[in-house]
Amino acid sequence: MSNTFLIYLVLVVPLCTSLVEFALGRANDSDTRRATKVNVIGISVLLLAALKLVAQIYDDGAVVAAGNWLLLDSLGAIFLGVTAVLAFLTGLYSVGYMRNEVGHGEISINTLCNYYGFFHLFIFTMLLSITTNNLILMWAAIESTTLASTFLVGIYRQRSSLEAAWKYVIICTVGVAFGLYGTILIFSNASVVMPNPEDAIFCSEVLKYSDKLDPSLVRLAFVFIVIGFGTKMGLFPMHAWLPDAHSEAPSPTSALLSAVLLKCAFLVILRYYIVIQGTIGVTFMQNIFLLLGFLSIFVAALFIVIQHDIKRKLAYHSVQNMGLIAVGIGFGGPIGALAALMHVINHSLAKGLLFCVSGNILLKYGTRDMHVVRGMLKVMPVTALFLTCGALGLGGMPPFNVFVSEFLVVMAGINSHNILLTVLLLAILVLVLSALVNLVSTTIFGQAPPQVDKGELGWLTLAPTGVLLILMLMMGTYIPKPVTNMLTAASRIVMRDASASVAARDVPEIVLKWTEDAQKSVKISALDTARQEK
Amino acid sequence: MQNVSIINFLSGLLVITSLMVVISKKTATSVLLYAAQSFVLVLVFLAIGKVLVSPELYTWGVTALITKVILVPYIIYRSFDKFDSSPIEGTIIQPKLVVAITAVIVVLSYFVVNNIHLNVIEENHLKPALTVSLGHFMIGLTCIITQRNILKQVFGYCIMENGAHLTLALLANKAPHLVEIGITTDAVFAVIIMTYVVRRIYESVHTLDANDLTTLKG
Numbered sequence: 001m002s003n004t005f006l007i008y009l010v011l012v013v014p015l016c017t018s019l020v021e022f023a024l025g026r027a028n029d030s031d032t033r034r035a036t037k038v039n040v041i042g043i044s045v046l047l048l049a050a051l052k053l054v055a056q057i058y059d060d061g062a063v064v065a066a067g068n069w070l071l072l073d074s075l076g077a078i079f080l081g082v083t084a085v086l087a088f089l090t091g092l093y094s095v096g097y098m099r100n101e102v103g104h105g106e107i108s109i110n111t112l113c114n115y116y117g118f119f120h121l122f123i124f125t126m127l128l129s130i131t132t133n134n135l136i137l138m139w140a141a142i143e144s145t146t147l148a149s150t151f152l153v154g155i156y157r158q159r160s161s162l163e164a165a166w167k168y169v170i171i172c173t174v175g176v177a178f179g180l181y182g183t184i185l186i187f188s189n190a191s192v193v194m195p196n197p198e199d200a201i202f203c204s205e206v207l208k209y210s211d212k213l214d215p216s217l218v219r220l221a222f223v224f225i226v227i228g229f230g231t232k233m234g235l236f237p238m239h240a241w242l243p244d245a246h247s248e249a250p251s252p253t254s255a256l257l258s259a260v261l262l263k264c265a266f267l268v269i270l271r272y273y274i275v276i277q278g279t280i281g282v283t284f285m286q287n288i289f290l291l292l293g294f295l296s297i298f299v300a301a302l303f304i305v306i307q308h309d310i311k312r313k314l315a316y317h318s319v320q321n322m323g324l325i326a327v328g329i330g331f332g333g334p335i336g337a338l339a340a341l342m343h344v345i346n347h348s349l350a351k352g353l354l355f356c357v358s359g360n361i362l363l364k365y366g367t368r369d370m371h372v373v374r375g376m377l378k379v380m381p382v383t384a385l386f387l388t389c390g391a392l393g394l395g396g397m398p399p400f401n402v403f404v405s406e407f408l409v410v411m412a413g414i415n416s417h418n419i420l421l422t423v424l425l426l427a428i429l430v431l432v433l434s435a436l437v438n439l440v441s442t443t444i445f446g447q448a449p450p451q452v453d454k455g456e457l458g459w460l461t462l463a464p465t466g467v468l469l470i471l472m473l474m475m476g477t478y479i480p481k482p483v484t485n486m487l488t489a490a491s492r493i494v495m496r497d498a499s500a501s502v503a504a505r506d507v508p509e510i511v512l513k514w515t516e517d518a519q520k521s522v523k524i525s526a527l528d529t530a531r532q533e534k
Numbered sequence: 535m536q537n538v539s540i541i542n543f544l545s546g547l548l549v550i551t552s553l554m555v556v557i558s559k560k561t562a563t564s565v566l567l568y569a570a571q572s573f574v575l576v577l578v579f580l581a582i583g584k585v586l587v588s589p590e591l592y593t594w595g596v597t598a599l600i601t602k603v604i605l606v607p608y609i610i611y612r613s614f615d616k617f618d619s620s621p622i623e624g625t626i627i628q629p630k631l632v633v634a635i636t637a638v639i640v641v642l643s644y645f646v647v648n649n650i651h652l653n654v655i656e657e658n659h660l661k662p663a664l665t666v667s668l669g670h671f672m673i674g675l676t677c678i679i680t681q682r683n684i685l686k687q688v689f690g691y692c693i694m695e696n697g698a699h700l701t702l703a704l705l706a707n708k709a710p711h712l713v714e715i716g717i718t719t720d721a722v723f724a725v726i727i728m729t730y731v732v733r734r735i736y737e738s739v740h741t742l743d744a745n746d747l748t749t750l751k752g
Contacts, residue, residue, distance in 0.1 A: 188705035
């Protein structure tokens with residue numbers, strides 16, 4: 001299959017699935033089984049197509065399609081891979097979770113069809129934001145992610161979920177409108193300096209002329225862009241929608257919001273970061289990333305400690321981890337970019353797992369209050385095991401994946417001589433880990449409430465979570481060579497390295513200054529010994 | 535030159551209409567004022583199209599006429615004609631204060647725009663229009679922040695959106711037409727979804743006051 005065909009397929013599949021689900025919702029004889037079947041087919045085809053596309057990009061390099069409107073390079077391919085894997089697993093988890101909700105009369109069958117419809121529409125909009133090369137379409141795609149997911153957040157139609165949906169839609173559309181301003185400024189500036197003004201709409205073309213843009217205008221544009229897409233990324237102080245939306249949405253949607261949506265917004269900011277560093281260098285932007293990143297980590301850590309609502313606690317973890325990603329870019333250097341991108345994958349896996357686990361807890365105990373949820377080890381031992389591993393993993397304990405990327409962020413900090421900030425970061429991370437350990441110890445031990453009966457909720461709610469745990473372990477202990485190559489290629493794109501256009505398979509490894517020094521000193525000492533022996 | 539002063543005059547009219555949308559007390563009046571404002575925006579598009587010799591803007595004007603002057607006001611009005619006679623709830627800040635804030639915003643926008651050097655704007659003396667477009671965006675934001683009525687906040691978003699659209703017309707009128715359609719569609723859907731959520735909230739909580747929507751905290 002050709003690469004361009006695959007890129008179309010990846011976009012068309014979720015869109016068509018969503019339309020079919022909406023049509024099923026309209027039909028009078030809609031039933032759960034049919035809606036579920038369509039959903040499973042949709043996510044499976046999407047996963048296969050996306051993985052095939054990522055593999056081909058790994059071998060052949062970037063794909064351009066639809067007259068430059070679509071472009072997928074190694075950087076986009078990482079986000080595509082994360083989206084497809086998480087969409088598949090949360091889609092599968094939705095089957096078990098939503099069956100329970102329909103069974104308990106929480107939602108009707110028509111609402112279920114609409115749920116799947118919006119779920120796939122949401123995936124489509126996120127994939128569009130990842131694959132498009134058109135700057136204004138990129139903005140429109142991010143805006144439509146909000147519109148597609150508002151219904152998912154407010155699906156239960158209770159007072160609290162409607163309130164969350166309202167906050168979500170108003171804060172995000174207003175925030176993202178700032179992003180539009182930034183986009184327009186860059187576009188209009190580029191269309192003046194470029195020989196072919198029509199090309200100024202394409203990110204890849206603007207990149208070529210980035211050194212000709214006006215520095216003061218570009219600075220202003222970047223501030224607008226960070227405020228706009230940073231709102232969607234969940235950075236402090238624009239994060240106010242996030243805890244509400246994440247906690248009120250059904251758990252599979254929370255997983256998708258946290259694991260994928262925030263990353264899509266980050267990718268858009270990163271695309272501008274790549275362009276703008278050609279105009280004004282990286283210092284100005286890195287300082288903004290460091291400031292917002294640290295504020296997000298610090299404020300989120302405080303809320304993580306005091307919060308008793310399990311899903312809200314996890315939501316603040318998203319703010320904290322997005323802050324960590326921003327700090328990775330802020331520390332800069334190849335290792336910082338690598339750390340941030342690896343953390344994108346690792347946080348997605350960990351948070352996908354934990355939101356699925358929180359869904360199981362909610363279905364079983366009927367509450368998200370961690371002081372009521374007790375004795376999980378006896379009630380639902382497998383979920384309890386997943387919670388323990390996921391929470392410790394998210395806290396940064398080896399052998400899980402988050403440890404690796406957090407370690408890399410710390411290394412990036414040391415590498416960029418930000419020793420004080422690095423120590424502060426480590427201190428906050430310890431605080432966050434302690435809150436997670438507290439969550440685990442409170443919920444899995446103790447006496448379960450008498451009305452809760454023992455037993456898991458079926459394999460459909462466990463299997464996707466189990467797969468996520470395996471992926472977390474894999475990314476923590478043995479990262480496959482293609483993944484590291486892809487990450488290296490992507491961080492070279494972020495660094496605007498000369499070798500960025502090479503296919504990920506042949507990308508040169510990142511060599512750190514100190515490993516270079518160490519290798520040199522080993523060589524020198526070997527020479528010395530040889531001389532002495534002579 | 536005469537056309538340019540028409541553009542600047544119309545842009546000034548935009549600020550006044552948006553102020554009136556923010557100040558007005560009844561839903562029906564706000565809807566009408568918003569429609570009037572969008573009509574002024576359509577005229578601005580046509581005038582800019584003439585000055586910059588960009589025929590694309592005429593089509594933009596037509597899309598804006600259909601979506602902003604007819605469709606969006608109609609959607610909001612249909613959703614709320616049930617309770618349009620009820621006064622808008624929530625604390626509304628004094629009209630005088632709104633006028634003062636608007637003045638400050640316009641002055642600040644002027645300083646920001648002064649730092650922007652783009653040939654298109656400078657050659658055609660369009661700085662006042664650009665100032666208004668940025669100011670308009672900020673007036674919408676002020677409306678959302680200061681008004682506690684969630685329906686008023688929807689109008690705030692519409693005002694912001696008109697400001698962004700004017701900036702787009704001034705700075706990005708060479709963008710492919712499909713892009714403009716994408717942005718307009720997004721805006722219409724945003725209003726549809728917002729009014730849908732507002733209506734659901736009104737049906738279940740019987741209030742439009744954001745101060746009453748405080749279940750979620752911390």
